[in-house]
C-alpha cells in the first residue's frame with residue numbers, strides 16, 4: 569500500500585505518473601501535493617467524496633485543465649510540455665469516456681465514433697465506417713445502434729456509445745468517468761464485465777472514477793482514495809479495508825460496502 573509509486577518518475581511500468589500536483593480555480597485549491605500512478609494493464613479505481621476533485625484530476629491528466637504546479641507524465645511524456653503534433657500524437661494513445669458520454673447530439677452513434685477517426689491520415693470513408701462499426705459492437709451495442717441518435721438511446725446505451733468512441737483509436741489508456749452512474753444494477757454489472765473483458769482483450773490500462781462499490785469489487789486491481797486534496801492512500805481492496813482514516817473506513821465498511829462485499833462473496 570502506498571501514497572503513490574516509486575517516486576523516481578521513470579518506472580516503465582507506469583503509464584501515468586502524477587507528482588506534486590496542485591490544481592486550483594481562483595483561490596479554491598482542489599489538489600495540493602497529489603501523487604498518483606497508473607500501472608500498465610491495471611484498472612485503477614479512483615474514489616473520494618463528492619467534490620474531492622476526481623473529475624478535475626482526470627481532466628488535468630488529459631490536459632484539459634492546466635495545473636498550478638506539479639508534473640503529469642503520460643506514457644513517459646510530460647503532458648504540460650507538449651504542443652502541436654507531439655501533443656496530438658499522445659492524445660491518440662488514450663480515450664476518454666466522460667460522465668454523460670459527451671456525444672454530439674446531431675450525429676448518429678456511428679458518426680460520433682468516427683469523429684476521432686477523422687484525424688487519422690489515409691483512412692478511406694469505408695475503412696473509417698467499418699472501424700467505427702467494429703468499436704460500436706466491441707462496446708456491446710447492437711448493430712442497429714449505429715444509425716441512432718444519442719436522444720434515441722437509453723442512458724446505458726449512451727455510455728456504451730461513449731465507450732465506443734473512447735476506443736476508436738485503439739488507445740493504450742482509457743479514462744472512464746463514473747461509467748456505471750445512473751445505470752440499473754443489471755446494466756451496471758454488465759458494464760463492469762465489459763470493462764474487465766476489454767482490458768483483458770486489449771491490454772488496456774484503465775483510470776476509472778467511480779462511487780460504485782460493486783464496480784470496485786468487480787473491476788479494480790487497485791484503488792486510489794482522494795481526500796485532503798491528495799491521494800491519501802492507494803492499494804488493493806483488501807488493503808483499503810485496513811485503512812484507519814474516518815472517511816476511508818466509513819466508505820469501505822459502511823452498509824453499502826457490506827452489501828457489495830456480500831454480493832461478491
Ligand SMILES: Nc1ncnc2c1ncn2[C@@H]1O[C@H](COP(=O)(O)OP(=O)(O)OP(=O)(O)O)[C@@H](O)[C@H]1O
Nearest residue numbers: 593596598616617618619620621622623624625779
Ligand atoms: N471549471 C471549473 N471552474 C471552477 N471550479 C471547478 C471547475 N471544475 C470543477 N470545479 C470545482 O472543483 C471541485 C472538484 O470537482 P470535481 O467535479 O472534480 O469533483 P468530483 O470529485 O468528481 O465530484 P463528484 O463525485 O461529485 O462528481 C468542485 O468544488 C468543483 O466545483
